[in-house]
Amino acid sequence: MVFFKARPGWQSPYPKVTPEGVFWRRRRFMTSLIGAGVGLAASAGGCRRSGPMDADLERSLGVPLPAVPRHRAFADAGREPTPQRYASSYNNYYEFGGSKNIWASAQALPTDPWKLDVSGLVKNPVSFDLEDLTRQFELEERIYRFRCVEAWAMVVPWIGFPMRALMALVEPTAAAKYVRFTSFYDPMVTPGPNFGFARNLPWPYTEGLTVAEMANELAFFAVGVYGRTLPKQHGAPIRMVVPWKYGFKGAKAIVRIEFVAEQPATYWNTLAPNEYGFEANVEPDVPHPRWSQAKERLVGESTALFTWEEQPTVIYNGYGEWVAGLYG
Ligand SMILES: Nc1nc2c(c(=O)[nH]1)N[C@H]1C(S)=C(S)[C@@H](COP(=O)(O)O)O[C@H]1N2
Numbered sequence: 001m002v003f004f005k006a007r008p009g010w011q012s013p014y015p016k017v018t019p020e021g022v023f024w025r026r027r028r029f030m031t032s033l034i035g036a037g038v039g040l041a042a043s044a045g046g047c048r049r050s051g052p053m054d055a056d057l058e059r060s061l062g063v064p065l066p067a068v069p070r071h072r073a074f075a076d077a078g079r080e081p082t083p084q085r086y087a088s089s090y091n092n093y094y095e096f097g098g099s100k101n102i103w104a105s106a107q108a109l110p111t112d113p114w115k116l117d118v119s120g121l122v123k124n125p126v127s128f129d130l131e132d133l134t135r136q137f138e139l140e141e142r143i144y145r146f147r148c149v150e151a152w153a154m155v156v157p158w159i160g161f162p163m164r165a166l167m168a169l170v171e172p173t174a175a176a177k178y179v180r181f182t183s184f185y186d187p188m189v190t191p192g193p194n195f196g197f198a199r200n201l202p203w204p205y206t207e208g209l210t211v212a213e214m215a216n217e218l219a220f221f222a223v224g225v226y227g228r229t230l231p232k233q234h235g236a237p238i239r240m241v242v243p244w245k246y247g248f249k250g251a252k253a254i255v256r257i258e259f260v261a262e263q264p265a266t267y268w269n270t271l272a273p274n275e276y277g278f279e280a281n282v283e284p285d286v287p288h289p290r291w292s293q294a295k296e297r298l299v300g301e302s303t304a305l306f307t308w309e310e311q312p313t314v315i316y317n318g319y320g321e322w323v324a325g326l327y328g
């Protein structure tokens with residue numbers, strides 16, 4: 001096993017912390033008062049599995065990928081990878097609803113054929129299909145920590161390629177300062193929590209990085225996970241992974257990447273700018289306006305039993321060695 005240089009707070013147990021995501025819960029509650037009947041009980045905690053994987057869940061997982069090399073620096077996240085039956089059945093994917101239990105409905109996402117357009121301030125705009133992506137970029141595995149802004153966390157063995165490999169191909173011009181990523185959206189397929197207040201959500205889901213962040217060694221595009229192609233609930237066929245930032249920065253099912261001069265509007269930042277900043281780095285000392293970020297709860301067996309295992313949150317999610325220089 002490869003161990004990193006000691007990073008503060010990689011381990012050690014911790015006591016109880018606040019529950020998550022009141023933003024949505026509060027609104028679901030209000031909707032229920034209006035009598036919209038949206039399956040509240042089911043959405044509050046998501047459907048947990050403690051035993052072997054459910055057959056339907058297993059069918060939702062992708063197809064096995066050929067073995068790929070594991071990136072040496074990211075072979076060990078200091079915690080065990082989260083068992084897939086938990087990671088792939090506890091998701092955030094608001095296009096398919098406001099609960100964590102969207103893995104079955106996400107199977108409606110049409111991923112074949114898929115086109116990813118890269119355009120804007122680049123020398124070589126390009127339109128990829130899925131085969132292009134897996135042919136043109138060397139795939140590797142990286143085991144990354146993952147931290148949602150709602151304070152749940154996991155460890156995920158992604159398969160994909162560094163974002164900067166794509167940048168090298170399209171060659172952003174000097175005028176490019178930001179990058180805007182757009183997720184698949186078709187209201188016929190991805191209705192989202194499409195009721196009441198939620199009719200005016202700023203779809204499609206978009207996210208953004210600075211060009212410097214995208215060029216960082218850590219920034220990654222995942223096309224697989226747990227040795228297989230990406231399941232739809234994780235954002236098939238290609239999603240962003242930026243492990244030093246809160247999970248919402250990692251847009252799923254990317255259809256468009258645009259290099260631009262100004263900071264782009266993004267989904268959560270548009271919806272609630274005081275709660276979801278554009279930068280959104282993991283920072284234990286900067287509380288969300290409605291909860292502390294000092295601790296995080298690990299998804300796993302304990303999720304099933306509703307006795308979340310808690311750990312201290314680490315600055316930049318433990319990846320300061322790579323990214324602290326971006327924010328000096
Ligand atoms: N298109 C899209 N991307 C998204 C989301 C979403 O609702 N739609 N949710 C984000 C949030 S809040 C989190 S925590 C992660 C969850 O990723 P996972 O379900 O693969 O664990 O996806 C992010 N990417």
Ligand SMILES: [Mo]
Binds near residue numbers: 092148149150246247
């Ligand atoms: Mo999240």
